[in-house]
Amino acid sequence: MRIIVAGWLRFDGGDVCAQVVRGGAQLIAESRSEQGCIAYNWSVDPLEDGLMHVYEEWESERDLLLHFKHSSYLEMRRHLESFRLSAFDIKLYSVAGTEPVYTETGEPRSTLFGVSLD
Incomplete structure (x- = not known):
């Protein structure tokens, strides 16, 4: 089953997110x-x-469980912990199916997973 991980992290210290992302580019790759x-x-x-x-x-x-044991994940945690993380909310979502958004x-499609406004 496909898994989505989605959420946010908040860092103290002003606009540090670009530095976090650039510093993590190799880990993302x-x-x-x-x-x-x-x-x-x-x-x-x-905006924030x-x-x-x-x-x-x-x-x-x-695959996600294997990622949690991978060196890129372990290094990513160390990278993020080098900044002042003040809050986060990241969740797992299981996906039963996928469809395109657009025709x-x-x-935009008028029916999504068999549901329409008609």
Whole structure:
């Protein structure tokens, strides 16, 4: 089953998130190359200093569990802990299925997973 990891981290000390992301670029690249990694991204919030968003997709629970033992994950934790992390909220989501958001013509779909407003 596909797994999504999504959430945010808040750092004290002003606008440090760009430094966090740039300093973690190699770790992000290593994580992206791991078995089962579909997406792995850290992004700076454009409106709030000190707020960073995390988004990951993994093919399976097993792939994510292996990631937690991988050197890139262990080094990522050390990297993040070198900054003043004041709060975080990161959750796991299991995905039963996926569908495209847009039609072939680029319009938002009118039905999602069999549900429509009609």
